[in-house]
Amino acid sequence: MDNLTITNNILLVEGLKVAPQSSYPVFILLLLVYVFIMVSNIGLIFLISTEKNLHHPMHFLFCNLPLNDIIGTNVVLPRLMQDMLRESSERYISYAECVVQAYFVHLFAIACHYVLIIMAFDRYVAICNPLRYTAIMTNKMVIKLSASAWGLSIFMVSILLGLTIRLSRCRSYIENPFCDNASLFKLSCESVIINNIFGMVYSVIVFTLSLGSLFITYAKIASVCITSKNKTLNSKAIKTCSTHIAVYLIMFISCASFIFLHRVPEYSDTRKLASIMFHIVPPGLNPLVYGLQTKEIRQKFVKYLCRKKVNP
Numbered sequence: 001m002d003n004l005t006i007t008n009n010i011l012l013v014e015g016l017k018v019a020p021q022s023s024y025p026v027f028i029l030l031l032l033v034y035v036f037i038m039v040s041n042i043g044l045i046f047l048i049s050t051e052k053n054l055h056h057p058m059h060f061l062f063c064n065l066p067l068n069d070i071i072g073t074n075v076v077l078p079r080l081m082q083d084m085l086r087e088s089s090e091r092y093i094s095y096a097e098c099v100v101q102a103y104f105v106h107l108f109a110i111a112c113h114y115v116l117i118i119m120a121f122d123r124y125v126a127i128c129n130p131l132r133y134t135a136i137m138t139n140k141m142v143i144k145l146s147a148s149a150w151g152l153s154i155f156m157v158s159i160l161l162g163l164t165i166r167l168s169r170c171r172s173y174i175e176n177p178f179c180d181n182a183s184l185f186k187l188s189c190e191s192v193i194i195n196n197i198f199g200m201v202y203s204v205i206v207f208t209l210s211l212g213s214l215f216i217t218y219a220k221i222a223s224v225c226i227t228s229k230n231k232t233l234n235s236k237a238i239k240t241c242s243t244h245i246a247v248y249l250i251m252f253i254s255c256a257s258f259i260f261l262h263r264v265p266e267y268s269d270t271r272k273l274a275s276i277m278f279h280i281v282p283p284g285l286n287p288l289v290y291g292l293q294t295k296e297i298r299q300k301f302v303k304y305l306c307r308k309k310v311n312p
Contacts, residue, residue: 064149
């Protein structure tokens with residue numbers, strides 16, 4: 001198989017390890033989860049784009065989150081479900097396809113952080129500088145913030161994968177349910193110390209930047225709420241900020257667990273499960289926790305459903 005990989009660029013992916021008798025039940029479960037994630041996230045984008053009352057900077061910035069969830073789900077789940085219906089010895093993938101999958105896997109992971117950072121900035125301006133909100137959060141600013149989040153994500157992931165594809169390969173087996181950067185550079189017999197160092201530094205920087213930004217932002221928001229006598233402002237701040245923090249914690253815990261477990265071989269099975277859950281839990285919970293907990297979106301969603309019932 002090694003010779004086949006070197007000449008034909010064909011890799012064998014481990015896929016999801018389940019007992020043969022459990023393959024179809026797990027497949028059906030993943031299919032239902034996939035459908036729910038796609039319908040809920042696409043539905044949110046459709047609702048925000050078609051309802052004029054939702055055409056606000058906060059909601060436009062929020063659209064980056066379901067868009068990223070759609071990318072993260074589509075890059076992993078369809079292929080994972082497809083491989084479940086194959087024998088473990090038949091789960092082939094080309095090296096080019098593997099690199100593309102790994103690229104979008106990491107783009108999804110890092111974009112989660114940057115998207116939540118720009119959403120936190122929007123909440124900071126709305127609560128701490130309400131009189132200047134419309135002047136600051138213009139359509140141009142929304143585009144700049146969104147472009148910055150995606151541009152920085154693409155730049156960082158390009159460097160990460162660039163360091164990996166430069167390596168020669170002497171192995172052909174992806175020891176993971178799907179392709180990611182660490183699985184790719186483990187195919188090489190060369191020294192991968194640069195890849196490991198950059199991967200860890202890159203992860204620490206992103207986590208520190210996102211944690212630091214959210215901590216500073218919400219510390220200032222909390223300070224404003226404590227000194228303010230406006231109960232309406234405080235109530236709105238608590239509702240919007242609590243949902244944002246909940247989404248961030250779900251993403252952070254899911255992402256951090258599989259990134260750092262990749263460096264601990266004895267927890268291999270736990271890491272593999274965590275990596276799959278990262279592409280299921282945040283995309284599945286984000287529309288519920290953030291979308292339906294946002295009053296304006298919830299009201300429009302209920303109104304839309306009622307309209308459908310009246311006019312079937």
